[in-house]
Amino acid sequence: MDYLIQILNGVQYGLLLFLLASGLTLIFGIMGVINLAHGSFYMVGAYLALWLTRLTGSLWLALPLGVLAAVALGALLEWALIRRLYARDHLYQVLLTFGLILVFEELRSLLFGNDVHGVPIPPALNFSIPLTETLSYPVYRLFISGVCLALAAAMYLVIRKTRLGMMVRAGNSNREMAQVLGVDIPLVFTFVFALGVALAAFAGMIAAPVSSVFPGMGNQILIICFVVVVIGGIGSITGAMVAALLIGIADTLGKVLLPQFSGMAVYLLMAVVLIWRPRGLFQAT
Amino acid sequence: MQDSDRLIRWLIVLGAVCLALFPLAGSTFYLQLLTKIMIMAIFAMSLDLIVGYTGLVSLGQSAYFGFAAYMLALASPKGAAASLWLTLPGALAATAALSLAIGLLVLRTAGIYFIMVTLAFAQMLYYLFHDTGLGGGSDGIYIHVRPSLALGDFNPVNLADHTHFYYLVFALMLGAYLLLRAVIASPFGRVLVAIRENPVRVRSLGFQVFNYKLGAFVLAGTLAGLAGYLSACQFGFVNPEILSWHYSGIVLMMLLLGGMGRLYGAVIGAFAFILVQELFSLEALFGDFARRWQLSMGVFIVLVVLLLPRGLSDLVERLGRGAAKRAAG
Amino acid sequence: MTEPVLVATGLTRQFGGLTAVAGVSLELAHGVVHAVIGPNGAGKSTLANMLAGELRPSAGSIRYAGREISQLSADRRSRMGIGRSYQTTNVVRDFSALENCRLAAQSREPHAFNWLRSARSYRGIVEAAERSLEAVGLAQRAAVPAGHLSHGEQRQLEIAMCLATRPRVLLLDEPLAGMGAEESVSMIELLRAIAAEHAVLLIEHDMDAVFALAGVLTVMASGAVLDSGEPARVRANPAVQEAYLGEYDA
Numbered sequence: 001m002d003y004l005i006q007i008l009n010g011v012q013y014g015l016l017l018f019l020l021a022s023g024l025t026l027i028f029g030i031m032g033v034i035n036l037a038h039g040s041f042y043m044v045g046a047y048l049a050l051w052l053t054r055l056t057g058s059l060w061l062a063l064p065l066g067v068l069a070a071v072a073l074g075a076l077l078e079w080a081l082i083r084r085l086y087a088r089d090h091l092y093q094v095l096l097t098f099g100l101i102l103v104f105e106e107l108r109s110l111l112f113g114n115d116v117h118g119v120p121i122p123p124a125l126n127f128s129i130p131l132t133e134t135l136s137y138p139v140y141r142l143f144i145s146g147v148c149l150a151l152a153a154a155m156y157l158v159i160r161k162t163r164l165g166m167m168v169r170a171g172n173s174n175r176e177m178a179q180v181l182g183v184d185i186p187l188v189f190t191f192v193f194a195l196g197v198a199l200a201a202f203a204g205m206i207a208a209p210v211s212s213v214f215p216g217m218g219n220q221i222l223i224i225c226f227v228v229v230v231i232g233g234i235g236s237i238t239g240a241m242v243a244a245l246l247i248g249i250a251d252t253l254g255k256v257l258l259p260q261f262s263g264m265a266v267y268l269l270m271a272v273v274l275i276w277r278p279r280g281l282f283q284a285t
Numbered sequence: 286m287q288d289s290d291r292l293i294r295w296l297i298v299l300g301a302v303c304l305a306l307f308p309l310a311g312s313t314f315y316l317q318l319l320t321k322i323m324i325m326a327i328f329a330m331s332l333d334l335i336v337g338y339t340g341l342v343s344l345g346q347s348a349y350f351g352f353a354a355y356m357l358a359l360a361s362p363k364g365a366a367a368s369l370w371l372t373l374p375g376a377l378a379a380t381a382a383l384s385l386a387i388g389l390l391v392l393r394t395a396g397i398y399f400i401m402v403t404l405a406f407a408q409m410l411y412y413l414f415h416d417t418g419l420g421g422g423s424d425g426i427y428i429h430v431r432p433s434l435a436l437g438d439f440n441p442v443n444l445a446d447h448t449h450f451y452y453l454v455f456a457l458m459l460g461a462y463l464l465l466r467a468v469i470a471s472p473f474g475r476v477l478v479a480i481r482e483n484p485v486r487v488r489s490l491g492f493q494v495f496n497y498k499l500g501a502f503v504l505a506g507t508l509a510g511l512a513g514y515l516s517a518c519q520f521g522f523v524n525p526e527i528l529s530w531h532y533s534g535i536v537l538m539m540l541l542l543g544g545m546g547r548l549y550g551a552v553i554g555a556f557a558f559i560l561v562q563e564l565f566s567l568e569a570l571f572g573d574f575a576r577r578w579q580l581s582m583g584v585f586i587v588l589v590v591l592l593l594p595r596g597l598s599d600l601v602e603r604l605g606r607g608a609a610k611r612a613a614g
Numbered sequence: 615m616t617e618p619v620l621v622a623t624g625l626t627r628q629f630g631g632l633t634a635v636a637g638v639s640l641e642l643a644h645g646v647v648h649a650v651i652g653p654n655g656a657g658k659s660t661l662a663n664m665l666a667g668e669l670r671p672s673a674g675s676i677r678y679a680g681r682e683i684s685q686l687s688a689d690r691r692s693r694m695g696i697g698r699s700y701q702t703t704n705v706v707r708d709f710s711a712l713e714n715c716r717l718a719a720q721s722r723e724p725h726a727f728n729w730l731r732s733a734r735s736y737r738g739i740v741e742a743a744e745r746s747l748e749a750v751g752l753a754q755r756a757a758v759p760a761g762h763l764s765h766g767e768q769r770q771l772e773i774a775m776c777l778a779t780r781p782r783v784l785l786l787d788e789p790l791a792g793m794g795a796e797e798s799v800s801m802i803e804l805l806r807a808i809a810a811e812h813a814v815l816l817i818e819h820d821m822d823a824v825f826a827l828a829g830v831l832t833v834m835a836s837g838a839v840l841d842s843g844e845p846a847r848v849r850a851n852p853a854v855q856e857a858y859l860g861e862y863d864a
Contacts, residue, residue: 034397091342092590098534099586106580223408226401263412267405278393472720472727482706491692491721
């Protein structure tokens with residue numbers, strides 16, 4: 001039964017990774033931009049949850065306010081900085097977003113210090129359901145999984161049914177593709193970037209009560225998200241989902257079975273996938 | 286030869302002479318700072334070979350830097366000096382083997398994949414040293430005594446001496462520069478540059494592009510290892526942070542700041558970056574913000590990417606061309 | 615007609631549901647220009663890409679020098695003696711004309727090079743590069759960066775790079791594309807001289823060039839061969855006239 005709990009934790013972690021990785025893969029897939037600061041947006045979300053929960057006294061109020069703030073932040077960054085990099089080599093995107101990471105980390109340290117903070121689980125969800133006589137599972141974690149699944153379903157519908165979705169499905173689509181579809185490109189790109197930022201920040205917000213809020217939390221998860229995107233295939237939402245669950249479960253079980261090597265386990269998994277399919281599991285060849 | 290090329294050549298010679306003479310005048314603090322900068326210059330030049338010349342944007346170069354540093358740390362006996370004649374070739378061979386193994390995998394990918402995958406492998410190494418007991422875990426390990434160049438009783442260069450160590454690093458930096466320059470002018474290096482410009486054509490001319498990229502990747506990894514070895518010598522301490530991707534990002538930034546595909550650009554970039562970093566952490570100038578130098582550095586990086594995408598050496602070259610034109614006109 | 619050097623049989627290539635090339639067979643022989651014409655989208659470039667190894671055929675075989683090569687990589691085929699030029703100029707723009715050809719000639723050297731010796735010091739290779747520039751009439755422009763050459767000169771450089779790889783078979787994808795009348799005339803002369811010593815596949819829209827050079831003519835439409843054979847006979851074929859040539863006779 002212990003394993004059941006671990007697997008549930010793994011799925012929950014995987015679904016959270018999916019929220020992050022889907023934003024990352026959308027930004028790659030539609031805009032062709034590699035965004036190292038994606039992890040910082042996760043961190044920003046967690047600190048927004050911390051700050052807004054303190055301010056309003058409720059995570060339920062903090063969540064919508066935080067998402068609005070994240071959308072605004074994303075739109076502002078796209079408009080002021082990211083927009084200038086579309087035509088440039090990936091190298092410049094890497095470095096500019098690397099600079100942003102330093103800025104966000106230092107601002108975080110300036111505003112919140114370097115301590116680890118906790119965000120309380122909302123009282124309504126702060127209980128556990130018993131699985132057996134001796135084991136129980138916290139409802140808030142199930143809530144995270146449920147919300148992530150709902151968002152994944154919403155994303156699936158958007159991608160299957162809308163014009164924006166057509167662009168995503170066209171793979172690493174470009175400006176010509178978008179023009180053919182008669183889309184206002186700058187607006188769509190701003191929207192996609194803001195959406196990606198909002199997804200990352202939202203993931204940070206709902207994760208805050210279980211993961212706690214601490215310096216460097218964004219960087220740690222960023223690399224894992226890269227692994228998810230590489231395994232799933234760039235631009236593929238389905239791939240991101242499969243890979244995120246794979247990584248979530250592998251990482252959680254790895255921590256239990258081989259604690260010393262769990263950090264490496266996900267990278268080994270990536271290496272194996274890479275040997276087998278250099279462009280990821282769900283990338284058209 | 287163009288006038289600007291000649292100007293650059295003279296500036297390089299002038300810079301080398303200044304560095305050679307510096308220990309006669311400079312304080313120990315600046316001697317050590319310059320030593321650190323020259324080590325980073327070797328590191329940045331190694332990256333230039335693959336990013337600037339071959340067109341492969343790697344975000345995992347710290348893996349080879351850190352790995353060689355760890356090799357020295359693990360090979361050094363406690364309280365006694367390891368022999369440089371054994372540990373340096375050993376560390377470089379191990380690093381070359383590592384970059385060969387990783388290169389075989391990562392070079393199967395391209396573009397954004399390549400960036401992410403190089404990053405991920407560096408991170409894997411980070412966890413190897415961070416989570417396992419190997420190399421002291423997250424605390425790192427000390428190298429109490431610098432390696433020795435002694436051959437029997439003959440010991441002309443004492444690495445524990447700051448000035449001696451400075452000259453060793455200076456000589457190796459010059460050596461790395463001349464080596465890479467020769468490599469780039471060789472038939473092998475010409476193919477690398479052609480791959481950057483037009484990989485499809487190079488393949489259709491009959492070159493096995495993968496093998497050439499792999500050769501460049503291994504050479505670059507090995508040179509990064511040289512820098513890592515020297516860095517471990519200098520600071521007498523290694524911890525997993527030197528494997529982290531922040532370090533790869535910083536060296537990439539040095540390269541961009543100095544100007545890619547020029548080698549001396551990498552050297553200029555290492556100097557400029559570290560001097561700017563020192564500047565930002567001067568309390569006299571930045572007051573309380575000196576402690577927040579990462580904030581200034583982040584803003585600086587963003588500005589360089591937006592305003593100076595071709596780097597300082599391009600700026601110098603353009604100024605040189607302008608001056609030559611004015612002199613001619 | 616001499617023994618064929620390269621024989622393609624039933625070459626087919628599908629992209630998703632679309633069949634770009636459907637069951638094309640052709641032969642290339644030493645000293646003969648085999649011209650392939652057809653409207654845009656007929657599958658000519660896909661055919662060249664399959665022969666050169668940049669695309670794997672979905673079906674069919676390619677025999678060259680007594681062996682099946684359809685699964686070999688592009689660089690392998692190049693080293694075996696199949697050279698190609700591209701529809702759009704495809705040179706290393708930062709390199710001088712000579713350096714481009716030197717690179718091409720270097721690819722034929724079987725031995726490993728000294729990583730520390732300057733590429734310019736390998737006299738034999740530099741001379742081979744100079745000869746190929748000479749052959750296309752670019753000797754005077756050897757030191758000019760390829761990106762600074764005129765369009766016509768860049769097309770000549772393409773051919774020179776091919777020649778520097780000492781191929782037996784040349785796959786030329788629209789070598790006259792974008793050339794002026796005068797340049798075209800000298801390019802046709804150049805191709806005629808080259809054709810005497812190579813097996814040539816010539817994809818071209820310029821009908822003057824095609825009828826001046828072709829020993830065999832294949833007409834493609836919608837991925838398939840409409841007719842193939844002696845140029846005068848193919849030209850007279852009413853189906854060909856209707857599908858393609860009519861507009862040129864007018």
